[in-house]
Amino acid sequence: MKALILIDLQNDFCPGGALAVREGDQTVSIANQLLDQFDLVVATQDWHPIAHESFAAHHAGKTPGEVIDLHGLPQVLWPIHCVQGSFGAEFVRELNTSKIQHVFNKGTDPAIDSYSGFFDNGHRKATGMGDFLKEKGVDTIYIMGLATDYCVKFTALDALQLGFSTYLITDGCRGVNLQEGDSENALKELSEKGAKLIESKDLLG
Ligand code: VGL
Numbered sequence: 152m153k154a155l156i157l158i159d160l161q162n163d164f165c166p167g168g169a170l171a172v173r174e175g176d177q178t179v180s181i182a183n184q185l186l187d188q189f190d191l192v193v194a195t196q197d198w199h200p201i202a203h204e205s206f207a208a209h210h211a212g213k214t215p216g217e218v219i220d221l222h223g224l225p226q227v228l229w230p231i232h233c234v235q236g237s238f239g240a241e242f243v244r245e246l247n248t249s250k251i252q253h254v255f256n257k258g259t260d261p262a263i264d265s266y267s268g269f270f271d272n273g274h275r276k277a278t279g280m281g282d283f284l285k286e287k288g289v290d291t292i293y294i295m296g297l298a299t300d301y302c303v304k305f306t307a308l309d310a311l312q313l314g315f316s317t318y319l320i321t322d323g324c325r326g327v328n329l330q331e332g333d334s335e336n337a338l339k340e341l342s343e344k345g346a347k348l349i350e351s352k353d354l355l356g
C-alpha cells in the first residue's frame with residue numbers, strides 16, 4: 152500500500168511568505184494532479200508557537216541563517232514563520248485538501264525544531280505519522296513539498312530509517328538553499344541512502 156506525503160505546502164514557504172522558497176507555489180498544482188493516484192494522502196504542517204526558539208528574533212543580535220546551539224542541537228535560525236493560527240501557517244489556498252486524510256503538525260515544542268514529519272530534530276518525540284502509516288498498511292511512501300533541503304530531506308531520511316520504501320517526487324519539491332547546492336546535495340544523499348528519485352510524470356503515465 153502506497154501513501155503520498157505532502158510536506159509543508161503552506162503560505163509562509165511560498166513567494167510573499169515569511170520564509171519564502173523560490174517557486175514554492177509551483178509545487179501545489181503538482182500535488183493536486185497526483186492526489187488521485189494514491190489510496191492514502193497525508194500532509195505535514197509546520198506549526199510553531201510564537202515563542203519558538205528557532206526564530207532569530209528571540210536571540211539578541213542573531214539574524215536568520217545563523218546557526219546556534221539550541222539545548223545541545225545545532226539550530227539554523229529562521230525568520231518568524233508558520234505561527235499557529237496565522238495565515239502564513241495555512242495550507243496554500245489552491246491546494247486541494249479534500250483528499251488529505253490526516254495532517255501531522257510539527258515544531259510545536261518551543262525548545263526543539265522538527266524538520267522531519269516523523270520526529271523532532273533530536274528524535275525524542277514522534278508525531279505519530281509513522282505509526283499511523285504502518286497501521287494503515289503503508290509500506291511505500293512518496294514524498295514531495297517544501298523545503299527540499301530541510302523538511303523534505305529529513306522526512307525522507309526518517310522514512311528510510313523506518314523501513315518504508317521511499318520515493319521522492321523531485322519536480323514537486325523546492326529548496327531554501329541557504330548555501331548554493333543544498334537541495335542538489337540533499338537529493339544526492341537521499342539517493343545514496345536508498346530513496347528513489349522520480350518525477351510526477353512517472354506517476355501520471
Ligand atoms: C522548514 C525551515 C524551518 C521546512 C520548516 O518546511 O523545510 N524549514 N521550518
Ligand code: ZN
Nearest residue numbers: 197232233258
Ligand atoms: Zn519551521
